[in-house]
Amino acid sequence: MSPILTGLVTxxxxxxGCAGYFYASNWVLDRVIFPPRTDDRGRNxxxxxxxxxxxxxxxAMLFLSVYLIYPVVGSFWRxxxxxxxxxFVGLGNYxxxxxxxxxxxxxxxxILWVIFVPAAATFFGLLVAQLTDRLxxxxxxxxxxxxxxxxSFVGASLIWKFVYANDPDIGIINALRDFVGLEPVDVLQVAFWNNFFIMFIMVWMQTGFAMVILSAALRGIPEETIEAAIIDGANPFQIFFKIKVPQIxxxxxxxxTTITILVLKVFDIVYAMTGGNFDTEILPSYMMDYMFRDDGRATAVAFVIMVIVTPVMVWNIVQARREMR
Structure with missing residues (x-):
């Protein structure tokens, strides 16, 4: 059977199956469990x-139990x-x-990624949203x-590999260094600072997301509040920081927090840029190092990542619900 035919049949x-389930379950509910032909028809x-x-x-609850709850419990047990x-080694892996x-x-x-990337992407996104709003x-x-x-993350990493290239004829950074008479340097091998060069790729990609959401939020600010601030003599900086920002x-x-969740799960960029070498390892890439040689340690790292991500995700959902009210 061809893949297309298989998909259509599925x-x-x-x-x-869904239609049959809902019809049968409603029939059992209305005709067997709570039959209307009784003296207590209204209550039934x-x-x-x-x-x-x-x-x-x-x-949905059954699918979540099978595909979400069971893997979490199973991973912790493994x-x-x-x-x-x-x-059985207990908490030995941890x-x-x-x-x-x-x-x-x-x-x-x-921790560096969580501090730098969301802050920078949100800042640049808000800055661009404000500066381009009236142009x-x-x-x-x-x-x-x-x-x-x-x-894709891998595609962006390959683009920035050319930007960071050690060859002055290819890499922009080393071309500038060569222009002022400095020796070329492989920025991806400079300990500590190489993390920021890799993180900037993520900032470059997520600034657009932050800009779109924040631009919509800025457009939703009532014009009356801005006009009142202008009448009271507020300058553009005061309008932005004291009128607009508090409202959004x-x-x-x-x-x-959305970018933070994405940062905690990122793997592709680090793997494509350095493979986790030169002290650029993060938890997902560290987990991948053990994936095929120590399954117990790898699942322990995965569980730690989940524990870190879950509170941020829950908080994000709570904030999103507040925004929708």
């Missing part, structure tokens, strides 16, 4: 209506075993991991800045 079976109908939403939620999975220098370097670099060619500028969002603080926080 879709048809899935749709028919009310009870059935209370249960009915759960019939629609039940399949992290309590040794490399081969035959011997204690060894936290004692290892490579993990501490990766954790420190992740005739503002939409063109926004399109150019948003364009890196269409590039919730949106700024949502953008910040």
């Amino acid at each position: 879709i048809a079976i899935a749709v028919a 109908i009310a009870r059935a209506n209370l249960v009915r939403p759960w019939l629609f939620i039940l399949p 992290s309590l075993f040794n490399r081969s999975g035959a011997e 204690t060894e991991m936290f004692a290892e220098e490579g993990f501490r370097v990766a954790l420190f670099n992740n 005739r060619w503002g939409n063109l500028a926004k399109s150019m800045i948003f364009m890196p969002m269409a590039i 603080t919730g949106t700024i926080l949502v953008v910040w």
Whole structure:
């Protein structure tokens, strides 16, 4: 059977199965569990209506349990075993991991990423959104800045590898150094600072996302508040920092935390730029180092990443719900 035909058959079976499930479950609910042909018909109908939403939620809850909850519990359980999975070591993988220098370097670099990338991307996004808001060619500028969002992480890394190239004829940084008479340097091998050169790729890509969201938020500010501030003699800086920014603080926080979640899961850029060498390791790349040689340690790192990401994600959802009210 061809792939197209297989896909069509699968879709048809899935749709028919969903329709059959909802029809059968509603029939059982209305005819068997809470039959209307009783003396208490009104109460049975009310009870059935209370249960009915759960019939629609039940399949999603089952899928979440199978594909989300079970893998999390299973991963934690697997992290309590040794490399081969035959011997139970308890929290041994975690204690060894936290004692290892490579993990501490990766954790420190992740902290740098969480501090620098969301702050820089949100700042530049807000700056561009404000500066291009009233310009005739503002939409063109926004399109150019948003364009890196269409590039994959690996593709962007390859582009910036040319920018950081050690050859003055290729790399822009070393071309400038050569112009002022300095020796070429491989910026990706300069300890500590190489992390910022890699992080800037992420900032370059996420500035467009922050700009689009914050630009919409700025356009949603009531003109009356701005006009009142102008009448009171406020200058452009005061209008921006004391009138506009306080009114879009919730949106700024949502953008910040959304980028933070993405940063905590990023792997492609570091792997493509340095492979985690020269002290640029982060937790996802550190996990990949153990993926094929120590499954217990790798799952322990994955669980640590999940523990770090979850509070940020929950907080982001709470803030997004507040924005929707």
